[in-house]
Amino acid sequence: MSQLQDNFGRRFHYLRMSVTDVCNFKCTYCLPDGYKPEGKPKFLALHEIENLISAFAEVGTEKIRITGGEPTLRKDFTDIVRIAADNDKINTIATTTNGYRLEQHAKEWYDAGLRRINVSVDSLDPKMFYQITGENKFDSVMRGIDAALEAGFERVKINAVLLKGMNDQDLPRFLHWIKHTPIDLRFIELMETGLGREYFQAHHLAGMDIKQQLEQDGWQFDQPSASDGPAQNFSHEDYKGRIGLIMPYAKNFCASCNRLRVSAKGKLHLCLFTENGVDLRDLLQDASQRPELIERLHGQLNQKKETHYLHQGITGVTQHLASIGG
Numbered sequence: 001m002s003q004l005q006d007n008f009g010r011r012f013h014y015l016r017m018s019v020t021d022v023c024n025f026k027c028t029y030c031l032p033d034g035y036k037p038e039g040k041p042k043f044l045a046l047h048e049i050e051n052l053i054s055a056f057a058e059v060g061t062e063k064i065r066i067t068g069g070e071p072t073l074r075k076d077f078t079d080i081v082r083i084a085a086d087n088d089k090i091n092t093i094a095t096t097t098n099g100y101r102l103e104q105h106a107k108e109w110y111d112a113g114l115r116r117i118n119v120s121v122d123s124l125d126p127k128m129f130y131q132i133t134g135e136n137k138f139d140s141v142m143r144g145i146d147a148a149l150e151a152g153f154e155r156v157k158i159n160a161v162l163l164k165g166m167n168d169q170d171l172p173r174f175l176h177w178i179k180h181t182p183i184d185l186r187f188i189e190l191m192e193t194g195l196g197r198e199y200f201q202a203h204h205l206a207g208m209d210i211k212q213q214l215e216q217d218g219w220q221f222d223q224p225s226a227s228d229g230p231a232q233n234f235s236h237e238d239y240k241g242r243i244g245l246i247m248p249y250a251k252n253f254c255a256s257c258n259r260l261r262v263s264a265k266g267k268l269h270l271c272l273f274t275e276n277g278v279d280l281r282d283l284l285q286d287a288s289q290r291p292e293l294i295e296r297l298h299g300q301l302n303q304k305k306e307t308h309y310l311h312q313g314i315t316g317v318t319q320h321l322a323s324i325g326g
């Protein structure tokens with residue numbers, strides 16, 4: 001079966017698979033009032049996840065990121081990792097987490113086949129961490145990161161959303177941390193969502209300012225490899241860690257788009273800010289449906305747009321990134 005490709009020559013070998021919308025944090029830029037269930041949600045079951053992964057693997061997916069909401073709140077999270085690990089076409093299994101369950105489970109997940117972990121830490125000041133996430137869990141998340149480093153994860157990345165008036169004074173602390181710690185620290189520009197323009201305008205900070213500062217301080221731009229996503233990465237000989245900048249408002253950000261998303265209820269999203277999701281669930285029930293599922297995926301790829309329309313304030317169907325996994 002042929003590789004998933006769109007009309008702009010971009011190839012898609014990376015699936016971001018959301019497994020739940022539920023989250024226990026209340027990040028001000030994502031779920032400021034916490035997760036609010038609409039009825040009794042029915043998230044993808046293990047057999048649906050297995051059929052989904054098998055179909056994507058057949059059309060060239062090599063990397064799967066398990067995301068959410070908070071993916072690790074699923075009691076069968078380790079089974080999900082195992083399902084992905086059992087597929088020999090998938091060579092990278094990653095997750096993005098708020099770190100809530102990391103301290104207790106890092107080793108178990110590693111043993112199940114998880115190899116990369118991205119942890120959201122918006123501030124290294126415990127008070128600011130609480131103010132942003134609504135949870136007093138800073139120390140436990142940091143112990144979780146230590147546990148992940150000890151468990152042997154190939155890559156531990158830290159995500160911090162840049163927020164004017166909140167964590168914008170934290171750069172020196174972050175730099176101090178990665179001087180001797182081998183992690184990849186990524187600053188993500190705040191993206192406008194259904195939360196509204198007011199929050200965005202009050203807190204958006206351009207990543208370009210940080211880029212200029214890093215370059216002045218001797219950080220070197222790392223040439224991206226073909227499989228890299230849209231983050232711009234920098235390294236410095238005096239630092240063990242690296243820095244990545246995710247700047248979705250920057251020119252050509254989408255040119256290297258290499259990822260597709262499936263929501264926790266089984267909808268394909270061609271872009272993080274797509275206008276609608278396409279239901280796949282009817283074709284996830286049995287392995288025999290795989291050819292039909294693959295045909296639907298190929299058909300949809302023709303619809304993928306060249307870029308997002310965030311500059312025009314068009315944020316699509318996604319009310320907040322917890323509903324699609326970021």
Ligand SMILES: Nc1nc2c(ncn2[C@@H]2O[C@H](COP(=O)(O)OP(=O)(O)OP(=O)(O)O)[C@@H](O)[C@H]2O)c(=O)[nH]1
Nearest residue numbers: 096118157159188229231246248257259272325326
């Ligand atoms: N606009 C946009 N933002 C993205 C995209 N991919 C990641 N991001 C943003 O970056 C955040 C962090 O992404 P992660 O979940 O850590 O995954 P990643 O950047 O693909 O990570 P790696 O696979 O380690 O490069 C996401 O939650 C989004 O906010 C993308 O394709 N488009």
Ligand SMILES: C[S@@+](CC[C@H](N)C(=O)[O-])C[C@H]1O[C@@H](n2cnc3c(N)ncnc32)[C@H](O)[C@@H]1O
Nearest residue numbers: 068069070096097098120159190191321322326
């Ligand atoms: C939606 S969360 C899901 C995974 C997990 N709960 C976590 O926080 O890592 C994935 C990522 O999206 C980022 N994110 C959420 N809302 C965002 C926004 N409006 N702009 C930029 N990044 C956002 C978070 O910081 C997090 O790193």
Ligand code: SF4
Nearest residue numbers: 023025027030098322
């Ligand atoms: S960013 Fe992650 S941890 Fe924070 S509210 Fe959203 S889903 Fe939850």
Ligand code: SF4
Nearest residue numbers: 254257271272307308
């Ligand atoms: S905004 Fe959409 S098109 Fe652009 S990189 Fe992200 S997912 Fe791809």
